[in-house]
Amino acid sequence: MALAAVIPRQASDPRCARPADVVQGQLPPRLRRCRGLPSLDHRDFMRVSLIHNPSAGDDEFSREHLVWLLQEHGHVLAHEAAKNEDWSHLIEDPGDLVVIAGGDGTVGAAALKLIHRHVPIAILPMGTANNIARALRIHGGPAELIAGWPTARRRPMDVGVASGPWGKSWFIEGVGLGLFATAMAVLDERDSRTRSKPGTRESKLERDVHTLKGLASEYPPLLLDGTIDGRPLSGKVLLVAAMNIAAVGPNMDLAPNADPGDGQLDFALVREERRADFIDYVTTRLRGGEATPPTDVHRGRSLRLAWSGYDAHIDDRAWRGENPMPDAHAAIEIDVAAHALEVLLPPATENA
Incomplete structure (x- = not known):
């Protein structure tokens, strides 16, 4: 099943929101999200929260590059936090998807904050062992994985x-x-x-x-x-x-x-x-x-x-x-x- 939170929009309808219209993760009151309509640029729009480990990986996994990739694929950054920062604001309003960029420690710590929240997580593996990503058969670079989100499915996971x-x-x-x-x-x-x-x-x-x-x-x-x-x-x-x-x-x-x-x-x-x-x-x-x-x-x-x-x-x-x-x-x-x-x-x- 494709991700239910993916929201196509139509450019010809002035009431439909585009990523550029969103300010700090919020839509202006005059705009709405349009469902079931084709996308002008063939991309899908989600409010995403990003949690990342700034000490892991190389330039491919830098905060700046990850944010650029998310925006390049049409997504809106609702919140962003590094591994050792306060996540309370993010957990209270995670958006449509929580993106976790890091190794097993970062993935585990972030995922455990989302137990029974019914908000999907997307893993961008960039650690040493990446055992959790391996168990889910998630592999590849961030650009490849982000590009696959519009046709991805939700998989239940135990804790x-x-x-x-x-x-x-x-x-x-x-x-x-x-x-x-x-x-x-x-x-x-x-x-x-x-x-x-x-x-x-x-x-x-x-x-x-x-x-x-x-x-x-x-x-x-x-x-x-x-x-x-x-x-x-x-x-x-x-x-x-x-x-x-x-x-x-x-x-x-x-x-x-x-x-x-x-x-x-x-x-x-x-x-x-x-x-x-x-x-x-x-x-x-x-x-x-x-x-x-x-x-x-x-x-x-x-x-x-x-x-x-x-x-x-x-x-x-x-x-x-x-x-x-x-x-x-x-x-x-x-x-x-x-x-x-x-x-x-x-x-x-x-x-x-």
């Missing part, structure tokens, strides 16, 4: 909610407990101590995977005690991940068949006896190769686990097990909220 010693948090990618979470915490702590960071996408992925491999050989296993949809879950594992999409972190496809719109989560486990297989998998990925992850995957809607002090991550945010909230419960609860978001998929992405 997850995790409650534990860290409090309550929504997530887009996944929640991880154990090895992967510890690796993320180590990398965060290393980044906070030094100004020198990998300069390219490839070098950052290589650093992240190398850190994960280094920890995997001697990482103490977690002793699971919990349930998935009421079914018992036990044993010794290096990690457990509740996945809404296939990959997390440096393109680690822990749940290759995860579908972010099926109303369920994929719970991936790496059991202790498969430690060597996991190290081989990480080594292959470090060398740029493809490999099948040595994970046991269980699909369901809810996970309940007793917490015994291990590290966790919620999307790209690491949380150390020694820092529980003051009123924390020694339990972890993870659930799915089906179809809480809508994502715009240009036609080229669906055929990829």
